[in-house]
Each structure stands twice: as C-alpha cells, then as structure tokens.
Amino acid sequence: MYQVKNKKGTVSLNKNIIGNIVIEAMSEYQDRVFLCNQKGKMLYQDPRNASMMDIAFDDKNFTVKFYILMRFGTSINTITNKIIDKIYEDTQSILGICPQKVTVVVSGIISKQIVKRNIEVSR
Numbered sequence: 001m002y003q004v005k006n007k008k009g010t011v012s013l014n015k016n017i018i019g020n021i022v023i024e025a026m027s028e029y030q031d032r033v034f035l036c037n038q039k040g041k042m043l044y045q046d047p048r049n050a051s052m053m054d055i056a057f058d059d060k061n062f063t064v065k066f067y068i069l070m071r072f073g074t075s076i077n078t079i080t081n082k083i084i085d086k087i088y089e090d091t092q093s094i095l096g097i098c099p100q101k102v103t104v105v106v107s108g109i110i111s112k113q114i115v116k117r118n119i120e121v122s123r
Contacts, residue, residue: 019050061100
C-alpha cells in the first residue's frame with residue numbers, strides 16, 4: 001500500500017489500481033497487444049493480474065514494469081510509447097500523481113508461434 005498527500009487530499013494506492021490503469025491503457029490495442037508474465041505466457045486482461053506486474057512503491061514515487069506480447073507487424077516503438085503516455089495521463093488525471101518510471105517489456109512476438117524477445121521500452 002502506498003499513500004501520498006497532495007492538494008486533493010490523501011491518495012492511497014495498491015497494485016490493483018495501477019493494474020486497472022495499465023489494462024485500460026492497453027485496451028485500445030486489444031487485438032495487437034496482450035498482457036503476459038515474465039516468461040512470455042499470455043494472461044487474460046484482468047486487474048487481478050497486477051500481481052504479475054512489477055509495481056514498486058518507495059517514499060514519494062512508484063515505478064511500473066509489465067510484460068506484453070505483440071502481434072507480428074505491429075510497431076513496437078509506436079505502440080509502447082502510446083501505452084506509456086496513456087498510463088502517465090491516466091495516473092495524473094485519476095490519482096493526481098505520476099509514476100517515476102514506466103517500463104514495458106516486449107517478451108515476444110506472435111505470428112504462427114510466439115517468438116521470444118526481450119525488448120525493454122521505458123520512460
């Protein structure tokens with residue numbers, strides 16, 4: 001649990017709230033981007049999967065790291081940057097604070113089979 005006080009009051013966060021924001025950011029690309037675990041196994045886009053995300057809270061900041069699979073032909077740079085932008089916008093508008101760092105790890109590319117990758121995009 002993470003708590004921060006700002007001009008709107010006290011904000012309390014847990015991993016499921018951040019998980020909802022991440023899944024909402026990915027929902028626009030639901031036919032091209034899929035949530036997965038660190039080993040590249042596809043997961044259902046369920047907020048309870050926040051336990052599979054690396055969400056770390058420290059004194060005044062928090063960082064988010066999650067893993068995805070992408071369909072072949074999808075621009076890794078474009079899609080991951082749009083997802084990161086959406087996460088920053090949503091956390092700022094909903095919670096009034098922004099994460100210190102958001103990292104998206106592309107664990108694999110889906111074509112006929114899943115081809116393992118380890119491409120990390122962060123901001």
